Amino acid sequence: MPIDTDNLAIDARDVRVVRHGTVILDQLTAQVPRGTCTAILGPNGCGKTTFARTLLGQAFLTSGSIRVLGETLGQTDVRKLRQRIGIVNPTTDAGGYHTAGAVVDADLTTTEAVLTGYFATVGLYDRPTADQRDHASHLLEQVGLAHRLDHRFGTLSTGEQRRALIARALVHLPELLILDEPTAGLDIPGRERVLATVEQLLTAPNAPAVLMITHHVEELSPRTQQVLLMRDGRFLAGGRPKDIITPESLTETFGCKVYVRRIHGRYWLEVLPEAWLDLIR
Ligand SMILES: Nc1ncnc2c1ncn2[C@@H]1O[C@H](COP(=O)(O)OP(=O)(O)OP(=O)(O)O)[C@@H](O)[C@H]1O
Numbered sequence: 001m002p003i004d005t006d007n008l009a010i011d012a013r014d015v016r017v018v019r020h021g022t023v024i025l026d027q028l029t030a031q032v033p034r035g036t037c038t039a040i041l042g043p044n045g046c047g048k049t050t051f052a053r054t055l056l057g058q059a060f061l062t063s064g065s066i067r068v069l070g071e072t073l074g075q076t077d078v079r080k081l082r083q084r085i086g087i088v089n090p091t092t093d094a095g096g097y098h099t100a101g102a103v104v105d106a107d108l109t110t111t112e113a114v115l116t117g118y119f120a121t122v123g124l125y126d127r128p129t130a131d132q133r134d135h136a137s138h139l140l141e142q143v144g145l146a147h148r149l150d151h152r153f154g155t156l157s158t159g160e161q162r163r164a165l166i167a168r169a170l171v172h173l174p175e176l177l178i179l180d181e182p183t184a185g186l187d188i189p190g191r192e193r194v195l196a197t198v199e200q201l202l203t204a205p206n207a208p209a210v211l212m213i214t215h216h217v218e219e220l221s222p223r224t225q226q227v228l229l230m231r232d233g234r235f236l237a238g239g240r241p242k243d244i245i246t247p248e249s250l251t252e253t254f255g256c257k258v259y260v261r262r263i264h265g266r267y268w269l270e271v272l273p274e275a276w277l278d279l280i281r
């Protein structure tokens with residue numbers, strides 16, 4: 001069936017990124033329909049974040065083309081386009097003003113931290129409207145942080161900060177939400193709260209397209225329509241999770257012998273005993 005390109009949140013064709021002679025992304029082609037959830041699953045260093053950066057116009061293509069929300073990168077104002085995209089990237093959580101990579105100032109209240117999302121700033125330098133304040137509180141309630149509205153952002157647990165940053169990414173009602181390892185560094189309940197928040201988002205009316213980037217098959221929502229397995233800058237396979245996720249495909253993707261089973265719509269991975277011997281040989 002032909003693809004309706006007007007209905008795509010992401011339309012990436014033959015994307016290649018080469019830096020200093022190293023091929024980082026190699027002929028990546030992927031389509032993500034609006035309002036659907038796609039996951040990119042792959043090991044450390046396979047190029048997941050670089051691909052996300054290309055979608056945001058932060059990493060330039062050596063060749064290929066990308067359309068995001070109907071706009072062709074290289075022919076559009078990326079600052080305007082970014083206002084239609086939400087991004088959560090845990091390598092950049094809270095920090096002081098001078099912490100490299102900090103998304104928001106740790107001294108702000110949680111509500112203020114979410115409000116910075118309106119202005120794409122680290123501190124809150126602009127005066128939010130009453131409607132913006134109400135919306136920020138509402139989003140914090142949605143992610144289960146109604147009891148933390150006035151707490152200093154820097155004092156929240158890592159999991160609470162992560163959920164607050166999801167709320168921050170949602171202030172603009174994004175049409176595309178990129179979650180780049182949103183559960184990194186979280187314990188099991190912390191991880192599950194983030195996943196439950198994503199699940200709630202996917203079931204909401206007018207849900208954004210969600211691109212979930214992760215190392216862990218356990219983190220795929222049962223609502224994931226498409227999974228892209230990535231290794232060494234390439235997509236090894238892509239399609240419906242039930243067709244793509246097998247012990248063989250995950251063993252190839254991660255270079256580690258694994259078994260995978262599906263329980264209650266989620267996938268659970270087991271590392272086979274012989275994998276350890278292979279990994280240290
Ligand atoms: N500007 C750059 N110049 C040279 N190499 C780069 C550059 N940016 C990224 N790389 C390399 O490209 C590869 C892919 O990096 P990337 O961060 O996209 O991987 P990743 O799949 O997101 O990894 P992780 O799961 O560890 O976050 C890595 O080997 C990285 O060192």
